[in-house]
Amino acid sequence: MSLLETIQRSFQSSESETSSIVVVGTVAFDSIETPFGKAERIIGGTGAYISLVASYFTQNINLVSVVGGDFPKSHLKMLNDRGVNTEGVQIRENEKSFFWQGKYHLDMNTRDTLVTDLNVLATFDPVLPDGYKSGDFLMLGNLTPAIQISVIKRMKKRPKLIVMDTMNFWMKHTPKELAEVFTMVDVLVINDAEARELTHEYSLVKAAKKILQMGPSYLIIKKGEHGALLFHESNVFFAPALPLEEVFDPTGAGDSFAGGFIGYLAKTNDISYDNMKRAVIYGSAMASFCVEKFGTERLTELTEDDIEERVNDFVDLVQFDIALVD
Amino acid sequence: MSLLETIQRSFQSSESETSSIVVVGTVAFDSIETPFGKAERIIGGTGAYISLVASYFTQNINLVSVVGGDFPKSHLKMLNDRGVNTEGVQIRENEKSFFWQGKYHLDMNTRDTLVTDLNVLATFDPVLPDGYKSGDFLMLGNLTPAIQISVIKRMKKRPKLIVMDTMNFWMKHTPKELAEVFTMVDVLVINDAEARELTHEYSLVKAAKKILQMGPSYLIIKKGEHGALLFHESNVFFAPALPLEEVFDPTGAGDSFAGGFIGYLAKTNDISYDNMKRAVIYGSAMASFCVEKFGTERLTELTEDDIEERVNDFVDLVQFDIALVD
Numbered sequence: 001m002s003l004l005e006t007i008q009r010s011f012q013s014s015e016s017e018t019s020s021i022v023v024v025g026t027v028a029f030d031s032i033e034t035p036f037g038k039a040e041r042i043i044g045g046t047g048a049y050i051s052l053v054a055s056y057f058t059q060n061i062n063l064v065s066v067v068g069g070d071f072p073k074s075h076l077k078m079l080n081d082r083g084v085n086t087e088g089v090q091i092r093e094n095e096k097s098f099f100w101q102g103k104y105h106l107d108m109n110t111r112d113t114l115v116t117d118l119n120v121l122a123t124f125d126p127v128l129p130d131g132y133k134s135g136d137f138l139m140l141g142n143l144t145p146a147i148q149i150s151v152i153k154r155m156k157k158r159p160k161l162i163v164m165d166t167m168n169f170w171m172k173h174t175p176k177e178l179a180e181v182f183t184m185v186d187v188l189v190i191n192d193a194e195a196r197e198l199t200h201e202y203s204l205v206k207a208a209k210k211i212l213q214m215g216p217s218y219l220i221i222k223k224g225e226h227g228a229l230l231f232h233e234s235n236v237f238f239a240p241a242l243p244l245e246e247v248f249d250p251t252g253a254g255d256s257f258a259g260g261f262i263g264y265l266a267k268t269n270d271i272s273y274d275n276m277k278r279a280v281i282y283g284s285a286m287a288s289f290c291v292e293k294f295g296t297e298r299l300t301e302l303t304e305d306d307i308e309e310r311v312n313d314f315v316d317l318v319q320f321d322i323a324l325v326d
Numbered sequence: 327m328s329l330l331e332t333i334q335r336s337f338q339s340s341e342s343e344t345s346s347i348v349v350v351g352t353v354a355f356d357s358i359e360t361p362f363g364k365a366e367r368i369i370g371g372t373g374a375y376i377s378l379v380a381s382y383f384t385q386n387i388n389l390v391s392v393v394g395g396d397f398p399k400s401h402l403k404m405l406n407d408r409g410v411n412t413e414g415v416q417i418r419e420n421e422k423s424f425f426w427q428g429k430y431h432l433d434m435n436t437r438d439t440l441v442t443d444l445n446v447l448a449t450f451d452p453v454l455p456d457g458y459k460s461g462d463f464l465m466l467g468n469l470t471p472a473i474q475i476s477v478i479k480r481m482k483k484r485p486k487l488i489v490m491d492t493m494n495f496w497m498k499h500t501p502k503e504l505a506e507v508f509t510m511v512d513v514l515v516i517n518d519a520e521a522r523e524l525t526h527e528y529s530l531v532k533a534a535k536k537i538l539q540m541g542p543s544y545l546i547i548k549k550g551e552h553g554a555l556l557f558h559e560s561n562v563f564f565a566p567a568l569p570l571e572e573v574f575d576p577t578g579a580g581d582s583f584a585g586g587f588i589g590y591l592a593k594t595n596d597i598s599y600d601n602m603k604r605a606v607i608y609g610s611a612m613a614s615f616c617v618e619k620f621g622t623e624r625l626t627e628l629t630e631d632d633i634e635e636r637v638n639d640f641v642d643l644v645q646f647d648i649a650l651v652d
Contacts, residue, residue, distance in 0.1 A: 107528060202433060205571045226552040229569060238566045238643045243555060245531045277646040311648065317564045318644045320603040322637065 019160065019266040020060040022132050023051045024151050025141025025255070026121060027065040027075075027089060028098040030295060035106055036248050042295040043075045044100065046141030046165065049252040051084045052299050053259025053286045054139075056307060057267040059083035062132045064151065066120045069093035078300065087129045095120045108247045109224060128154045136269075139262045140164040140185070141255065145177035152184050161271050163187040163262055164216075165254070168197050182215035186271075189220045189258055204229060205236070218276060220261070222254055230280050232273050239280045240317055242288040242310070249294045253287040256299065260286030285310040345486065345592040346386040348458050349377045350477050351467025351581070352447060353391040353401075353415060354424040356621060361432055362574045368621040369401045370426065372467030372491065375578040377410045378625050379585025379612045380465075382633060383593040385409035388458045390477065392446045395419035404626065413455045421446045434573045435550060454480045462595075465588045466490040466511070467581065471503035478510050487597050489513040489588055490542075491580070494520050508541035513602075515546040515584055530555065531562070544602060546587070548580055556606050558599050565606045566643055568614040568636070575620045579613040582625065586612030611636040 025047025032039045047065040054061050062085045067076075069092065076086050101115035126147055133156035140148045142165045152162065162185040170178045171194065182188065188211065192204060201207040204221055208231040211219050219231040225247075227240040261283035268275055285307060292298045351373025358365045373391040380387050388411045393402075395418065402412050427441035452473055459482035466474045468491045478488065488511040496504045497520065508514065514537065518530060527533040530547055534557040537545050545557040551573075553566040587609035594601055614636060618624045 203569075203571050203573075205569045223552070226549070227566070236569055236643060237646070238569070240553070240564045240566065240644075243531045243562055243564070245529050247529075274647065278648060281646060281648065315648055317562060318566075320563070320607060321600065322604060322607065322641055 018058040018060060019136035019269045020062065020134075021051075021054055021058065021137045021139060021262055021266045022062045022064065022088075022128070022135035022151075022155070022159070023047055023054065023139045023141065023259075023262075024064040024126060024148070025050055025139075025143065026098050027063075027067050027071070028100055029071075030251060031099075031101040031115070032249055032251050032294060033103040034108065034249050034294075035104065036246075037294070039249070039294040041099075043078075044251065044295060045098065046143075046255045046258075047089075048075075048079070049255035049290070049296065049299070050139055050141055050259040050262070051079060052082060052296055053256045053290075054263030054266070055079075055082040055084055056286070056302060056304075057260070057263030057282075060266070061085060062088060062129075062135060064088040064126050064128060064132065066090040066092065066098075066124045066126075068095040068097040068120045071097045082300075085131075088127065088132055090120075090124075090127060092120050102251070104250065108250055111250075126151050126154070133157075136160045137262055137266045138162045139258060140181075141258070142167050145170055145174050145181045148181045149177065149184065152181075161186050161262075161265065163189060163258065165189045165258055166194070168194050171198050179214065182211075185216055187218040187220065187276075188216040189222065189254075189261070191222045191224065191254065195219075195221050208236070218273075220280065222257060224250075224253075228257065228280055228284060230276060232276070235273065237277045237280065239277075239284045239314070241284060242313060242317065244288065244291065247291045250291050251295060252299075253290045256290035257283040257287040260284070281311060281314050282307075285314060344384040344386060345462035345595045346388065346460075347377075347380055347384065347463045347465060347588055347592045348388045348390065348414075348454070348461035348477075348481070348485070349373055349380065349465045349467065349585075349588075350390040350452060350474070351376055351465075351469065352424050353389075353393050353397070354426055355397075356577060357425075357427040357441075358575055358577050358620060359429040360434065360575050360620075361430065362572075363620065365575075365620040367425075369404075370577065370621060371424065372469075372581045372584075373415075374401075374405070375581035375616070375622060375625070376465055376467055376585040376588070377405060378408060378622055379582045379616075380589035380592070381405075381408040381410055382612070382628060382630075383586070383589030383608075386592070387411060388414060388455075388461060390414040390452050390454060390458065392416040392418065392424075392450045392452075394421040394423040394446045397423045408626075411457075414453065414458055416446075416450075416453060418446050428577070430576065434576055437576075452477050452480070459483075462486045463588055463592045464488045465584060466507075467584070468493050471496055471500050471507045474507045475503065475510065478507075487512050487588075487591065489515060489584065491515045491584055492520070494523050497524050505540065508537075511542055512597075513544040513546065514542040515548065515580075515587070517548045517550065517580065521545075521547045534562070544599075546606065548583060550576075550579075554583065554606055554610060556602060558602070561599065563603045563606065565603075565610045565640070567610060568639060568643065570614065570617065573617045576617050577621060578625075579616045582616035583609040583613040586610070607637060607640050608633075611640060
């Protein structure tokens with residue numbers, strides 16, 4: 001099948017063939033400063049990015065999150081308009097939304113977190129509407145391991161695939177709970193520094209071997225501008241990041257990757273290793289859009305042609321005609 | 327053509343089909359310390375690595391270099407035994423060979439140069455035996471731009487392809503001469519830090535655009551453990567580095583890349599962009615062997631099967647079945 005056919009099949013397949021996704025993650029205000037400018041209190045959060053990006057692949061997305069009374073209804077409506085069900089987003093009228101403020105360094109690879117106001121997140125107890133509880137795919141954005149465990153336990157049936165993100169903070173502060181989540185999921189998505197911290201191994205190959213013994217069958221290690229590695233059993237697949245002229249704002253790139261990854265898997269309803277490779281390419285493509293403008297801006301204006309062209313750029317980038325020996 | 331067929335054709339093709347390579351570079355003593363151990367006064371230098379690696383692809387390699395009387399004849403014989411012509415390696419009996427000593431940091435990505443004794447290199451004036459002067463491919467290892475220019479001018483006919491390496495030192499100290507070499511070559515091979523220093527651009531895409539206007543038609547930017555990018559006109563191709571469990575000694579990895587790159591091009595006698603992509607993969611494969619043991623050790627014991635398997639690993643690493651839209 002050619003790329004064109006693959007993409008056409010991907011976008012033309014009827015709703016009945018696609019699977020539902022439950023996304024758990026923050027919906028927040030972000031204030032961001034990069035060498036290219038500033039954005040104040042724009043929509044952010046792992047749940048927002050993941051569901052927004054996944055909405056390019058399927059219309060059956062169910063978001064679990066919490067916001068305060070200060071969160072504009074227009075932001076939630078934007079998600080609804082893109083096919084994201086926000087019934088599972090609790091609105092606590094008398095509290096404030098989660099707020100994050102960060103400033104990127106000149107090289108865009110490092111950032112300082114200036115403010116993290118948990119607000120509503122401090123006491124977040126995820127509630128799953130009944131319609132969510134039989135979801136096919138479950139995407140656990142970076143949250144406390146305790147919340148991630150709660151969500152898995154509150155599903156009526158074990159989802160076909162559970163994907164989780166996490167961060168170094170939980171490795172340090174709640175290692176036991178984190179180890180428990182690892183035993184409950186299929187795919188772990190973390191970055192290279194986190195993989196090293198988790199295993200005390202500098203070699204990512206050694207780190208991956210250790211992590212695959214902790215529970216997940218699949219491990220994705222994101223290396224930012226250096227691409228992403230997918231590990232499964234003794235296999236490894238590498239997807240490059242697209243070399244870009246400018247990176248305006250890296251915020252949300254990792255969540256965009258996750259959204260594209262799970263969105264593509266749900267759309268194609270195929271969790272084979274070969275399809276996961278394709279999903280990693282789609283995730284990388286969506287991340288490459290994310291960084292082109294501030295916050296979620298670029299992710300609200302894409303067309304199917306844009307995504308098709310971008311995936312084609314990835315094919316061009318790594319394609320060479322030495323065929324595989326079977 | 328399958329990989330197997332490609333490789334078989336590559337190794338089975340008769341001598342008459344392959345082209346000759348002239349390699350100019352240092353032949354030296356290296357003393358190396360890494361977290362895994364030490365090696366004292368082993369054979370090193372860009373010319374040694376490049377010609378040794380290229381010898382896996384063609385037996386028509388002509389090395390131009392200089393050593394002192396202290397340099398063991400057995401080292402040169404090792405190169406001769408691998409098919410490298412050392413007629414162009416001057417031996418200055420009463421002088422000392424170039425000596426480099428370095429120590430790698432724990433992460434293996436950075437190193438301190440502890441000693442650089444130029445010795446014979448300080449007054450090196452390359453002499454090309456007559457048999458070298460009609461070489462098809464010319465590989466200029468990292469040396470002063472003045473020496474690189476001399477070699478080009480001393481060739482009887484313009485080689486089919488001229489590839490050059492350089493380093494940040496020449497960008498700072500002899501920028502005019504370096505700019506002149508750029509106008510005389512076809513392919514420039516440098517690392518990411520050097521590309522940024524040369525252009526004052528952080529984005530490698532922007533840096534590449536600027537460099538391609540300085541003379542070379544092709545630019546390879548090596549990113550160490552993060553792979554290599556090949557730029558040509560508006561095209562970009564990315565070859566990953568193989569994720570390895572251990573890197574014992576990175577010394578010579580860049581030169582091994584260059585040796586595999588030019589060796590494959592000479593072997594196949596094809597300088598099309600598509601074949602350069604394959605050459606970048608072969609270069610990456612040879613670099614991945616280099617770092618597995620100290621110095622040149624791993625590069626003296628490879629078999630054709632080893633190389634075939636390693637290239638196959640690269641295919642596995644990036645291969646996914648979304649075909650290219652033409």
